[in-house]
Amino acid sequence: MTRKPVTKRLAAALDRDDQREENGMHPDDRATCHTHQSWAEDCADRHMPLTAGSLLAQARELDRVRYQAAQDHEDPSRSPHGTTTPLEG
Numbered sequence: 001m002t003r004k005p006v007t008k009r010l011a012a013a014l015d016r017d018d019q020r021e022e023n024g025m026h027p028d029d030r031a032t033c034h035t036h037q038s039w040a041e042d043c044a045d046r047h048m049p050l051t052a053g054s055l056l057a058q059a060r061e062l063d064r065v066r067y068q069a070a071q072d073h074e075d076p077s078r079s080p081h082g083t084t085t086p087l088e089g
């Protein structure tokens with residue numbers, strides 16, 4: 001469990017990058033990551049899935065929810081309350 005603490009040097013770099021970005025610097029040119037409060041190189045791989053992967057997952061989840069909602073409305077006879085089981089014996 002050795003999570004890097006935010007050192008004074010990192011804190012200063014974060015402040016500097018924040019100010020530079022406010023002044024028009026491109027976010028890709030940051031040496032630090034505002035989201036993770038760490039050096040950009042330390043969390044670069046954490047950002048990759050966020051852009052393409054999670055957006056796709058979100059879209060698929062929406063599709064799934066919509067599909068299930070449509071199924072529920074189209075087929076009310078599948079409700080367990082509508083079934084009758086004849087007694088035999």
Ligand SMILES: [Zn+2]
Pocket residue numbers: 033034035036037043044046047
């Ligand atoms: Zn990050």
